[in-house]
Amino acid sequence: MSKIQTTHVGSMPRPQEVVDMLFAEDQGTLTAEQRPEYDAIMARNVADIVQKQTNAGVDIPSDGEMSKISYATYIRHRLTGFEISDTPPPRATPKDLDDYPEYRDRLAKGGGTPKYHRPVCVGPVTVKDMTPVEKDIANMKAAMAAAGSDQGFMNAASPGVIAVFQPNEYYKSHESFLEALAEVMKVEFEMIHAAGLTLQVDCPDLAMGRHIKFRDDSDEEFIRNAEMQVEALNHALQNIPAEDVRMHLCWGNYEGPHNHDIPLQKIMDTVFKINCQGLQFEASNPRHAHEWEVWAAAEIPEDKVLIPGVIDTTTNFVEHPELVAQRIMNFTNIVGRDRVIAGTDCGFGTFAGFGAIHPSICWAKLEALSQGAEIATNKLWA
Numbered sequence: 001m002s003k004i005q006t007t008h009v010g011s012m013p014r015p016q017e018v019v020d021m022l023f024a025e026d027q028g029t030l031t032a033e034q035r036p037e038y039d040a041i042m043a044r045n046v047a048d049i050v051q052k053q054t055n056a057g058v059d060i061p062s063d064g065e066m067s068k069i070s071y072a073t074y075i076r077h078r079l080t081g082f083e084i085s086d087t088p089p090p091r092a093t094p095k096d097l098d099d100y101p102e103y104r105d106r107l108a109k110g111g112g113t114p115k116y117h118r119p120v121c122v123g124p125v126t127v128k129d130m131t132p133v134e135k136d137i138a139n140m141k142a143a144m145a146a147a148g149s150d151q152g153f154m155n156a157a158s159p160g161v162i163a164v165f166q167p168n169e170y171y172k173s174h175e176s177f178l179e180a181l182a183e184v185m186k187v188e189f190e191m192i193h194a195a196g197l198t199l200q201v202d203c204p205d206l207a208m209g210r211h212i213k214f215r216d217d218s219d220e221e222f223i224r225n226a227e228m229q230v231e232a233l234n235h236a237l238q239n240i241p242a243e244d245v246r247m248h249l250c251w252g253n254y255e256g257p258h259n260h261d262i263p264l265q266k267i268m269d270t271v272f273k274i275n276c277q278g279l280q281f282e283a284s285n286p287r288h289a290h291e292w293e294v295w296a297a298a299e300i301p302e303d304k305v306l307i308p309g310v311i312d313t314t315t316n317f318v319e320h321p322e323l324v325a326q327r328i329m330n331f332t333n334i335v336g337r338d339r340v341i342a343g344t345d346c347g348f349g350t351f352a353g354f355g356a357i358h359p360s361i362c363w364a365k366l367e368a369l370s371q372g373a374e375i376a377t378n379k380l381w382a
Contacts, residue, residue: 002381004328004342004373005059007307008366009248009280010155010200011071011347012049012064013359017041022069022352025077026117042067043139050143050152056363057370060151060198060341063140067132069352071202072157072165073119079184080128081170082119089167091118095211096257103256121168125180133188137195153198153246156188159236160205160229164213174225178232186236193240201237201276204250205229206267211252211260219266226270237275246278246307247271251288253346255314255356258287264294272301282345283308284319284327292330306331309345311369314356318364324372329379337380342373 014022021038024030030038046063053061068074076082097104136154144152159181163174171177192199205213206226214222237245249271251261264281271279282288295306310327311319324342331340348362349355357365 002338003377004332004337004340004380006057006342006369006373007060007153008053008058008062008344008369009309009313009347010062010065010153010202011068011349012053012062012066013349013355013357013362014064014066014352015045018045018066019353022067026069039135042135043142046139047143047146050140050149051147052363053366054147054149056366057373058366060153061144061147061149062153062155062200063136063143065155065347065349066139067136068155071155071347071350072161073117075157075162076117076119078127078129078132078188079125081121081123081125082166083122084117085120085122089120092212092215094208094252094254094256095215095260099259100257107254107256119166121166121170121177123170125184127184127187130187130191133191137191137197140197141195151198153200154192155200155202156185156192158201158203158205158229158247159185159232160209160226161202163229164205164209175228178228182232182236186239189236190239193244198278199240199245200248200278200280201233201245202248202250203229203233203274204248204252206271207249207262208252210262215260219262222262223267223270226267227273230270230273234273234275240275242275242303243277245276246280246305247274247276248346249279249281250346251282253313253350253356258285261287264288264291265298268294268298272304277303278305278307278341280307280343281309283331284310284312284345285314292327292334295331296334300335304335305339305341306335307341307343310342310372311344311365313344313346313348316357316361318361319368319372321368321371321375324368325375325379328372328376332376332380342369342376344369
């Protein structure tokens with residue numbers, strides 16, 4: 001019997017021993033003598049996190065991004081050209097939070113803003129060390145074998161998300177920065193693909209970038225830059241079959257007004273140009289849950305598979321499985337049951353040591369995802 005498969009966006013809550021190691025690495029205090037312990041902690045926790053995903057009913061798990069302090073800044077440890085500046089440019093806040101400064105300040109005071117270092121590009125970007133990728137792949141493959149999972153995916157930052165969220169003080173233009181990033185990320189992408197894992201490229205630059213880096217530009221200017229970012233991404237993906245790639249579109253995994261989110265319909269044509277089969281996107285939070293109607297009205301290329309977020313990742317509500325099934329079927333009614341995978345809006349641990357969802361509730365939400373997919377399966381294949 002066929003079924004609606006389940007997956008998620010990538011990051012999982014990281015245990016404190018993982019967080020401690022990641023911050024030591026980020027702050028430059030991790031010693032060579034501690035590296036074996038670091039490696040053992042990562043391997044052990046990847047095995048644990050993959051097993052937990054399998055136990056919760058996730059069909060296509062990830063390594064939980066255990067070795068990454070965040071989805072984009074991890075590249076500092078793998079590429080040259082990025083350093084921690086003593087006087088970094090001020091961190092841009094989302095435009096929607098600036099509309100409500102009292103709430104923005106309360107969020108920051110409560111620990112709702114990142115504490116990791118933000119690298120700045122101050123020199124030529126080249127490959128420095130791909131050993132971390134090799135270790136991530138080895139840990140994931142071993143964990144999958146132990147958990148009995150024959151499918152898995154691994155996240156990697158798109159050139160666009162690196163360029164949009166890491167300040168550039170070296171390259172003369174956004175375009176030349178992207179070109180350099182595409183060349184180096186191509187190496188990581190191809191390593192993940194060669195290992196037999198599905199590559200997930202994270203692309204919040206194509207949505208969240210609008211109300212952060214490009215907050216003072218017009219929609220037209222933002223889309224021109226987004227097209228450039230997609231072109232760079234496709235260059236990096238040129239040697240990987242589209243069916244082995246999925247992308248994640250995100251307006252920001254935080255609880256906020258989101259009243260400046262660019263509408264899906266304005267960026268959809270740009271997203272369709274990415275050389276990937278899987279399109280993973282937010283579809284459950286109150287700002288984007290209605291957009292299944294946008295997908296229904298769109299001319300979706302026949303080679304695309306939709307991976308809608310049918311579980312929200314900013315609240316600790318555990319969705320009822322019947323609601324999850326309804327959300328899934330909104331999309332199977334659009335492209336058919338064989339072109340939908342049930343996913344989550346975003347990750348459960350976007351930054352190491354911080355996540356809106358309590359770890360124990362994360363697993364309850366993933367179980368609801370699995371139960372909802374089962375309900376939808378029984379209805380669709382009845």
